[in-house]
Amino acid sequence: MHYLSLTEFLRSGTAELARGPVALIFCEDDVEIPATLTHHLAAGFRRVLAFMPPDIALPDAVAQQVIRIDHDLARGDTLTDAVNRIIPQAAGQWLYYCYNTEFLFHPFCETRSIGEMLAFHTEERRAAMLTFVVDLYAGDLDAQPNAVSLDDAFLDRSGYYALAREDAANGWAPKDRQLDFYGGLRWRYEEHVPYARRKIDRVSLFRARDGLRLREDHTFSDEEYNTYSCRWHHNLTATICSFRTAKALKRNPGSTFEIQSFLWHNSERFDWSSRQLLDLGLMEPGQWF
Structure with a gap:
Protein backbone atom coordinates (compact mmCIF):
# COMPACT_ATOMS: atom_id res chain seq x y z
CA MET A 1 0.00 0.00 0.00
CA THR A 101 20.00 2.44 9.43
CA GLU A 102 18.63 1.88 12.96
CA PHE A 103 17.87 -1.62 14.21
CA LEU A 104 15.85 -2.48 17.31
CA PHE A 105 17.07 -5.26 19.59
CA HIS A 106 15.22 -6.44 22.69
CA PRO A 107 16.20 -9.12 25.21
CA PHE A 108 16.02 -12.62 23.74
CA CYS A 109 14.83 -11.25 20.39
CA GLU A 110 16.21 -14.30 18.57
CA THR A 111 13.48 -16.49 20.10
CA ARG A 112 10.83 -14.04 21.37
CA SER A 113 8.87 -11.52 19.34
CA ILE A 114 8.36 -7.84 20.04
CA GLY A 115 4.70 -8.62 20.75
CA GLU A 116 5.62 -11.14 23.45
CA MET A 117 7.90 -8.63 25.14
CA LEU A 118 5.32 -5.85 25.07
CA ALA A 119 2.63 -8.18 26.43
CA PHE A 120 4.85 -8.86 29.43
CA HIS A 121 5.69 -5.17 29.78
CA THR A 122 1.96 -4.33 29.76
CA GLU A 123 1.34 -6.88 32.50
CA GLU A 124 3.86 -4.96 34.59
CA ARG A 125 1.62 -1.88 34.20
CA ARG A 126 4.10 -0.06 31.99
CA ALA A 127 2.99 2.09 29.04
CA ALA A 128 6.44 2.98 27.67
CA MET A 129 9.91 1.47 27.39
CA LEU A 130 13.25 3.20 27.55
CA THR A 131 15.56 2.44 24.64
CA PHE A 132 19.25 3.26 24.32
CA VAL A 133 20.64 4.36 20.96
CA VAL A 134 23.95 2.54 20.64
CA ASP A 135 26.17 3.83 17.84
CA LEU A 136 27.38 1.45 15.17
CA TYR A 137 30.14 2.31 12.70
CA ALA A 138 32.04 0.66 9.87
CA GLY A 139 35.49 -0.62 10.72
CA ASP A 140 37.01 0.54 7.44
CA LEU A 141 36.00 4.05 6.39
CA ASP A 142 38.06 3.83 3.20
CA ALA A 143 35.90 0.94 2.05
CA GLN A 144 32.68 2.44 3.51
CA PRO A 145 33.01 6.25 3.38
CA ASN A 146 29.45 6.74 4.67
CA ALA A 147 30.43 4.72 7.80
CA VAL A 148 27.67 2.15 7.23
CA SER A 149 28.48 -1.54 6.88
CA LEU A 150 26.25 -4.37 8.04
CA ASP A 151 29.07 -6.89 7.58
CA ASP A 152 31.81 -4.84 9.27
CA ALA A 153 29.98 -3.10 12.11
CA PHE A 154 31.56 -2.10 15.42
CA LEU A 155 30.25 -0.56 18.65
CA ASP A 156 31.78 0.90 21.81
CA ARG A 157 31.90 -1.66 24.64
CA SER A 158 32.37 1.03 27.32
CA GLY A 159 32.20 4.78 27.84
CA TYR A 160 28.50 5.06 28.72
CA TYR A 161 27.23 7.03 31.70
CA ALA A 162 24.12 8.68 33.13
CA LEU A 163 23.39 12.00 34.83
CA ALA A 164 20.40 13.09 36.86
CA ARG A 165 17.69 14.72 34.78
CA GLU A 166 16.93 18.04 36.47
CA ASP A 167 13.47 19.57 36.68
CA ALA A 168 13.58 23.27 35.82
CA ALA A 169 10.03 23.74 37.09
CA ASN A 170 10.94 22.34 40.53
CA GLY A 171 14.12 24.20 41.46
CA TRP A 172 16.30 21.93 39.30
CA ALA A 173 15.66 18.97 41.60
CA PRO A 174 16.29 15.53 40.03
CA LYS A 175 13.26 14.05 38.33
CA ASP A 176 11.93 10.81 39.77
CA ARG A 177 13.30 7.71 37.96
CA GLN A 178 14.62 9.73 35.04
CA LEU A 179 18.22 9.98 33.84
CA ASP A 180 20.02 11.45 30.83
CA PHE A 181 22.29 8.86 29.22
CA TYR A 182 25.43 9.58 27.20
CA GLY A 183 28.14 7.66 25.39
CA GLY A 184 29.21 6.31 22.03
CA LEU A 185 30.24 8.55 19.16
CA ARG A 186 28.22 11.50 20.49
CA TRP A 187 30.43 11.43 23.58
CA ARG A 188 33.73 10.76 21.81
CA TYR A 189 33.11 13.46 19.20
CA GLU A 190 31.00 15.80 21.29
CA GLU A 191 32.68 18.89 19.81
CA HIS A 192 30.87 18.09 16.56
CA VAL A 193 27.49 17.31 18.15
CA PRO A 194 25.11 20.05 19.39
CA TYR A 195 24.54 19.81 23.13
CA ALA A 196 20.82 19.07 22.78
CA ARG A 197 21.58 16.03 20.60
CA ARG A 198 24.19 14.30 22.74
CA LYS A 199 21.82 12.11 24.76
CA ILE A 200 21.43 8.48 23.71
CA ASP A 201 18.18 7.71 25.54
CA ARG A 202 14.96 7.65 23.57
CA VAL A 203 11.46 6.49 24.57
CA SER A 204 10.92 4.68 21.28
CA LEU A 205 8.36 2.09 22.40
CA PHE A 206 5.16 3.46 23.89
CA ARG A 207 1.44 2.86 24.14
CA ALA A 208 -0.54 5.52 22.30
CA ARG A 209 -3.39 7.34 24.03
CA ASP A 210 -5.40 10.50 23.51
CA GLY A 211 -3.64 13.63 24.71
CA LEU A 212 -0.14 12.12 24.67
CA ARG A 213 2.51 14.20 22.89
CA LEU A 214 6.04 13.37 21.79
CA ARG A 215 8.52 16.18 22.39
CA GLU A 216 11.51 17.13 20.26
CA ASP A 217 13.95 15.64 22.78
CA HIS A 218 12.40 12.15 22.41
CA THR A 219 10.50 12.37 25.70
CA PHE A 220 6.75 12.56 26.26
CA SER A 221 4.29 14.99 27.81
CA ASP A 222 3.39 12.33 30.41
CA GLU A 223 6.42 12.18 32.73
CA GLU A 224 5.73 8.58 33.74
CA TYR A 225 6.44 7.59 30.13
CA ASN A 226 9.96 9.01 30.56
CA THR A 227 10.92 6.87 33.55
CA TYR A 228 13.35 3.96 33.20
CA SER A 229 11.41 1.68 35.57
CA CYS A 230 8.39 1.47 37.80
CA ARG A 231 8.64 2.16 41.54
CA TRP A 232 8.68 -1.46 42.71
CA HIS A 233 11.38 -3.13 40.55
CA HIS A 234 13.53 -2.81 37.45
CA ASN A 235 11.86 -3.10 34.05
CA LEU A 236 12.88 -4.19 30.60
CA THR A 237 14.85 -1.87 28.35
CA ALA A 238 15.75 -2.26 24.67
CA THR A 239 18.49 -1.06 22.36
CA ILE A 240 18.45 0.70 18.99
CA CYS A 241 21.71 -0.08 17.21
CA SER A 242 22.22 2.90 14.94
CA PHE A 243 24.58 3.99 12.20
CA ARG A 244 22.92 7.41 12.16
CA THR A 245 25.52 9.35 14.18
CA ALA A 246 28.48 7.82 12.33
CA LYS A 247 26.80 8.60 9.05
CA ALA A 248 26.20 12.21 10.07
CA LEU A 249 29.75 12.73 11.32
CA LYS A 250 31.15 11.52 7.99
CA ARG A 251 28.66 13.55 5.99
CA ASN A 252 29.24 16.81 7.88
CA PRO A 253 32.02 18.91 6.27
CA GLY A 254 33.03 20.16 9.71
CA SER A 255 33.92 16.69 11.01
CA THR A 256 34.49 14.32 8.09
CA PHE A 257 38.13 15.26 7.43
CA GLU A 258 39.02 15.02 11.12
CA ILE A 259 37.85 11.41 11.37
CA GLN A 260 39.95 8.80 9.59
CA SER A 261 38.57 5.92 11.65
CA PHE A 262 36.01 5.47 14.41
CA LEU A 263 37.91 2.52 15.86
CA TRP A 264 39.57 2.91 19.28
CA HIS A 265 40.75 0.61 22.08
CA ASN A 266 37.17 0.08 23.31
CA SER A 267 35.72 -0.89 19.94
CA GLU A 268 34.16 -4.34 19.61
CA ARG A 269 32.79 -6.05 16.52
CA PHE A 270 29.01 -6.19 16.63
CA ASP A 271 27.66 -9.70 16.20
CA TRP A 272 24.02 -8.67 15.76
CA SER A 273 22.81 -10.55 18.84
CA SER A 274 20.85 -9.60 21.91
CA ARG A 275 23.27 -11.62 24.07
CA GLN A 276 26.15 -9.30 23.23
CA LEU A 277 24.09 -6.24 24.16
CA LEU A 278 22.92 -7.86 27.40
CA ASP A 279 26.48 -8.86 28.33
CA LEU A 280 27.67 -5.28 27.73
CA GLY A 281 24.87 -3.91 29.91
CA LEU A 282 23.34 -1.97 27.02
CA MET A 283 19.86 -3.31 27.77
CA GLU A 284 18.18 -5.02 30.69
CA PRO A 285 15.84 -8.04 30.85
CA GLY A 286 14.20 -6.86 34.08
CA GLN A 287 11.99 -9.65 35.46
CA TRP A 288 11.60 -11.31 32.03
CA PHE A 289 13.59 -14.54 32.07
Whole structure:
Protein backbone atom coordinates (compact mmCIF):
# COMPACT_ATOMS: atom_id res chain seq x y z
CA MET A 1 0.00 0.00 0.00
CA HIS A 2 1.27 3.44 -0.93
CA TYR A 3 -0.06 6.76 0.36
CA LEU A 4 1.02 10.05 -1.18
CA SER A 5 1.05 11.88 2.16
CA LEU A 6 0.47 11.38 5.87
CA THR A 7 -2.76 13.34 5.50
CA GLU A 8 -4.02 10.82 2.95
CA PHE A 9 -3.06 7.93 5.22
CA LEU A 10 -4.86 9.46 8.20
CA ARG A 11 -7.93 10.04 6.04
CA SER A 12 -8.25 6.53 4.60
CA GLY A 13 -5.65 4.17 6.05
CA THR A 14 -5.99 4.28 9.82
CA ALA A 15 -7.49 0.78 9.89
CA GLU A 16 -3.87 -0.36 9.54
CA LEU A 17 -3.29 0.95 13.08
CA ALA A 18 -6.00 -1.21 14.64
CA ARG A 19 -3.60 -4.02 15.60
CA GLY A 20 -0.21 -3.40 17.13
CA PRO A 21 2.60 -3.27 17.70
CA VAL A 22 3.20 -0.85 14.82
CA ALA A 23 6.63 0.33 13.67
CA LEU A 24 7.11 3.80 12.17
CA ILE A 25 10.35 3.93 10.17
CA PHE A 26 11.47 7.38 9.02
CA CYS A 27 13.88 7.32 6.06
CA GLU A 28 16.24 10.30 5.86
CA ASP A 29 18.19 9.02 2.85
CA ASP A 30 18.45 5.88 0.71
CA VAL A 31 20.99 4.02 2.88
CA GLU A 32 20.02 0.46 3.91
CA ILE A 33 16.27 1.08 3.79
CA PRO A 34 15.35 -2.51 2.78
CA ALA A 35 17.57 -3.93 5.54
CA THR A 36 15.98 -1.62 8.13
CA LEU A 37 12.45 -2.51 7.11
CA THR A 38 13.18 -6.24 6.87
CA HIS A 39 14.77 -6.26 10.33
CA HIS A 40 11.67 -4.78 11.94
CA LEU A 41 9.32 -7.04 10.00
CA ALA A 42 11.28 -10.01 11.34
CA ALA A 43 11.05 -8.61 14.87
CA GLY A 44 7.31 -9.26 14.82
CA PHE A 45 5.69 -5.87 14.24
CA ARG A 46 2.23 -6.42 12.80
CA ARG A 47 2.45 -3.30 10.68
CA VAL A 48 5.51 -1.43 9.44
CA LEU A 49 4.95 2.09 8.11
CA ALA A 50 7.78 3.40 5.93
CA PHE A 51 7.95 7.20 5.75
CA MET A 52 10.05 7.91 2.66
CA PRO A 53 10.81 10.66 0.13
CA PRO A 54 8.81 9.91 -3.04
CA ASP A 55 11.91 9.65 -5.25
CA ILE A 56 13.45 6.68 -3.38
CA ALA A 57 12.77 3.29 -4.93
CA LEU A 58 11.85 0.30 -2.78
CA PRO A 59 12.29 -3.33 -3.91
CA ASP A 60 8.96 -5.00 -4.68
CA ALA A 61 9.59 -7.83 -2.21
CA VAL A 62 9.84 -5.31 0.63
CA ALA A 63 7.25 -2.86 -0.68
CA GLN A 64 4.59 -5.57 -0.59
CA GLN A 65 5.12 -6.07 3.14
CA VAL A 66 5.07 -2.46 4.34
CA ILE A 67 2.83 0.59 4.14
CA ARG A 68 4.66 3.34 2.32
CA ILE A 69 3.87 6.99 3.10
CA ASP A 70 5.51 9.82 1.16
CA HIS A 71 7.23 11.97 3.76
CA ASP A 72 10.41 13.98 3.19
CA LEU A 73 12.33 14.88 6.35
CA ALA A 74 14.78 16.97 4.32
CA ARG A 75 11.93 19.26 3.28
CA GLY A 76 10.60 19.86 6.76
CA ASP A 77 8.21 16.92 7.26
CA THR A 78 9.28 16.28 10.84
CA LEU A 79 9.26 12.99 12.71
CA THR A 80 7.79 14.55 15.85
CA ASP A 81 4.81 16.01 14.01
CA ALA A 82 4.12 12.74 12.21
CA VAL A 83 4.22 10.67 15.40
CA ASN A 84 1.95 13.13 17.20
CA ARG A 85 -0.58 13.02 14.37
CA ILE A 86 -0.63 9.22 14.47
CA ILE A 87 -0.90 8.84 18.26
CA PRO A 88 -4.63 9.67 18.62
CA GLN A 89 -5.48 7.42 15.66
CA ALA A 90 -3.70 4.47 17.31
CA ALA A 91 -4.94 4.90 20.87
CA GLY A 92 -4.41 1.72 22.88
CA GLN A 93 -1.77 0.27 20.53
CA TRP A 94 1.99 -0.01 21.04
CA LEU A 95 4.00 2.17 18.65
CA TYR A 96 7.70 2.26 17.87
CA TYR A 97 9.66 4.79 15.85
CA CYS A 98 13.18 5.00 14.46
CA TYR A 99 15.14 6.13 11.39
CA ASN A 100 16.65 4.08 8.57
CA THR A 101 20.00 2.44 9.43
CA GLU A 102 18.63 1.88 12.96
CA PHE A 103 17.87 -1.62 14.21
CA LEU A 104 15.85 -2.48 17.31
CA PHE A 105 17.07 -5.26 19.59
CA HIS A 106 15.22 -6.44 22.69
CA PRO A 107 16.20 -9.12 25.21
CA PHE A 108 16.02 -12.62 23.74
CA CYS A 109 14.83 -11.25 20.39
CA GLU A 110 16.21 -14.30 18.57
CA THR A 111 13.48 -16.49 20.10
CA ARG A 112 10.83 -14.04 21.37
CA SER A 113 8.87 -11.52 19.34
CA ILE A 114 8.36 -7.84 20.04
CA GLY A 115 4.70 -8.62 20.75
CA GLU A 116 5.62 -11.14 23.45
CA MET A 117 7.90 -8.63 25.14
CA LEU A 118 5.32 -5.85 25.07
CA ALA A 119 2.63 -8.18 26.43
CA PHE A 120 4.85 -8.86 29.43
CA HIS A 121 5.69 -5.17 29.78
CA THR A 122 1.96 -4.33 29.76
CA GLU A 123 1.34 -6.88 32.50
CA GLU A 124 3.86 -4.96 34.59
CA ARG A 125 1.62 -1.88 34.20
CA ARG A 126 4.10 -0.06 31.99
CA ALA A 127 2.99 2.09 29.04
CA ALA A 128 6.44 2.98 27.67
CA MET A 129 9.91 1.47 27.39
CA LEU A 130 13.25 3.20 27.55
CA THR A 131 15.56 2.44 24.64
CA PHE A 132 19.25 3.26 24.32
CA VAL A 133 20.64 4.36 20.96
CA VAL A 134 23.95 2.54 20.64
CA ASP A 135 26.17 3.83 17.84
CA LEU A 136 27.38 1.45 15.17
CA TYR A 137 30.14 2.31 12.70
CA ALA A 138 32.04 0.66 9.87
CA GLY A 139 35.49 -0.62 10.72
CA ASP A 140 37.01 0.54 7.44
CA LEU A 141 36.00 4.05 6.39
CA ASP A 142 38.06 3.83 3.20
CA ALA A 143 35.90 0.94 2.05
CA GLN A 144 32.68 2.44 3.51
CA PRO A 145 33.01 6.25 3.38
CA ASN A 146 29.45 6.74 4.67
CA ALA A 147 30.43 4.72 7.80
CA VAL A 148 27.67 2.15 7.23
CA SER A 149 28.48 -1.54 6.88
CA LEU A 150 26.25 -4.37 8.04
CA ASP A 151 29.07 -6.89 7.58
CA ASP A 152 31.81 -4.84 9.27
CA ALA A 153 29.98 -3.10 12.11
CA PHE A 154 31.56 -2.10 15.42
CA LEU A 155 30.25 -0.56 18.65
CA ASP A 156 31.78 0.90 21.81
CA ARG A 157 31.90 -1.66 24.64
CA SER A 158 32.37 1.03 27.32
CA GLY A 159 32.20 4.78 27.84
CA TYR A 160 28.50 5.06 28.72
CA TYR A 161 27.23 7.03 31.70
CA ALA A 162 24.12 8.68 33.13
CA LEU A 163 23.39 12.00 34.83
CA ALA A 164 20.40 13.09 36.86
CA ARG A 165 17.69 14.72 34.78
CA GLU A 166 16.93 18.04 36.47
CA ASP A 167 13.47 19.57 36.68
CA ALA A 168 13.58 23.27 35.82
CA ALA A 169 10.03 23.74 37.09
CA ASN A 170 10.94 22.34 40.53
CA GLY A 171 14.12 24.20 41.46
CA TRP A 172 16.30 21.93 39.30
CA ALA A 173 15.66 18.97 41.60
CA PRO A 174 16.29 15.53 40.03
CA LYS A 175 13.26 14.05 38.33
CA ASP A 176 11.93 10.81 39.77
CA ARG A 177 13.30 7.71 37.96
CA GLN A 178 14.62 9.73 35.04
CA LEU A 179 18.22 9.98 33.84
CA ASP A 180 20.02 11.45 30.83
CA PHE A 181 22.29 8.86 29.22
CA TYR A 182 25.43 9.58 27.20
CA GLY A 183 28.14 7.66 25.39
CA GLY A 184 29.21 6.31 22.03
CA LEU A 185 30.24 8.55 19.16
CA ARG A 186 28.22 11.50 20.49
CA TRP A 187 30.43 11.43 23.58
CA ARG A 188 33.73 10.76 21.81
CA TYR A 189 33.11 13.46 19.20
CA GLU A 190 31.00 15.80 21.29
CA GLU A 191 32.68 18.89 19.81
CA HIS A 192 30.87 18.09 16.56
CA VAL A 193 27.49 17.31 18.15
CA PRO A 194 25.11 20.05 19.39
CA TYR A 195 24.54 19.81 23.13
CA ALA A 196 20.82 19.07 22.78
CA ARG A 197 21.58 16.03 20.60
CA ARG A 198 24.19 14.30 22.74
CA LYS A 199 21.82 12.11 24.76
CA ILE A 200 21.43 8.48 23.71
CA ASP A 201 18.18 7.71 25.54
CA ARG A 202 14.96 7.65 23.57
CA VAL A 203 11.46 6.49 24.57
CA SER A 204 10.92 4.68 21.28
CA LEU A 205 8.36 2.09 22.40
CA PHE A 206 5.16 3.46 23.89
CA ARG A 207 1.44 2.86 24.14
CA ALA A 208 -0.54 5.52 22.30
CA ARG A 209 -3.39 7.34 24.03
CA ASP A 210 -5.40 10.50 23.51
CA GLY A 211 -3.64 13.63 24.71
CA LEU A 212 -0.14 12.12 24.67
CA ARG A 213 2.51 14.20 22.89
CA LEU A 214 6.04 13.37 21.79
CA ARG A 215 8.52 16.18 22.39
CA GLU A 216 11.51 17.13 20.26
CA ASP A 217 13.95 15.64 22.78
CA HIS A 218 12.40 12.15 22.41
CA THR A 219 10.50 12.37 25.70
CA PHE A 220 6.75 12.56 26.26
CA SER A 221 4.29 14.99 27.81
CA ASP A 222 3.39 12.33 30.41
CA GLU A 223 6.42 12.18 32.73
CA GLU A 224 5.73 8.58 33.74
CA TYR A 225 6.44 7.59 30.13
CA ASN A 226 9.96 9.01 30.56
CA THR A 227 10.92 6.87 33.55
CA TYR A 228 13.35 3.96 33.20
CA SER A 229 11.41 1.68 35.57
CA CYS A 230 8.39 1.47 37.80
CA ARG A 231 8.64 2.16 41.54
CA TRP A 232 8.68 -1.46 42.71
CA HIS A 233 11.38 -3.13 40.55
CA HIS A 234 13.53 -2.81 37.45
CA ASN A 235 11.86 -3.10 34.05
CA LEU A 236 12.88 -4.19 30.60
CA THR A 237 14.85 -1.87 28.35
CA ALA A 238 15.75 -2.26 24.67
CA THR A 239 18.49 -1.06 22.36
CA ILE A 240 18.45 0.70 18.99
CA CYS A 241 21.71 -0.08 17.21
CA SER A 242 22.22 2.90 14.94
CA PHE A 243 24.58 3.99 12.20
CA ARG A 244 22.92 7.41 12.16
CA THR A 245 25.52 9.35 14.18
CA ALA A 246 28.48 7.82 12.33
CA LYS A 247 26.80 8.60 9.05
CA ALA A 248 26.20 12.21 10.07
CA LEU A 249 29.75 12.73 11.32
CA LYS A 250 31.15 11.52 7.99
CA ARG A 251 28.66 13.55 5.99
CA ASN A 252 29.24 16.81 7.88
CA PRO A 253 32.02 18.91 6.27
CA GLY A 254 33.03 20.16 9.71
CA SER A 255 33.92 16.69 11.01
CA THR A 256 34.49 14.32 8.09
CA PHE A 257 38.13 15.26 7.43
CA GLU A 258 39.02 15.02 11.12
CA ILE A 259 37.85 11.41 11.37
CA GLN A 260 39.95 8.80 9.59
CA SER A 261 38.57 5.92 11.65
CA PHE A 262 36.01 5.47 14.41
CA LEU A 263 37.91 2.52 15.86
CA TRP A 264 39.57 2.91 19.28
CA HIS A 265 40.75 0.61 22.08
CA ASN A 266 37.17 0.08 23.31
CA SER A 267 35.72 -0.89 19.94
CA GLU A 268 34.16 -4.34 19.61
CA ARG A 269 32.79 -6.05 16.52
CA PHE A 270 29.01 -6.19 16.63
CA ASP A 271 27.66 -9.70 16.20
CA TRP A 272 24.02 -8.67 15.76
CA SER A 273 22.81 -10.55 18.84
CA SER A 274 20.85 -9.60 21.91
CA ARG A 275 23.27 -11.62 24.07
CA GLN A 276 26.15 -9.30 23.23
CA LEU A 277 24.09 -6.24 24.16
CA LEU A 278 22.92 -7.86 27.40
CA ASP A 279 26.48 -8.86 28.33
CA LEU A 280 27.67 -5.28 27.73
CA GLY A 281 24.87 -3.91 29.91
CA LEU A 282 23.34 -1.97 27.02
CA MET A 283 19.86 -3.31 27.77
CA GLU A 284 18.18 -5.02 30.69
CA PRO A 285 15.84 -8.04 30.85
CA GLY A 286 14.20 -6.86 34.08
CA GLN A 287 11.99 -9.65 35.46
CA TRP A 288 11.60 -11.31 32.03
CA PHE A 289 13.59 -14.54 32.07
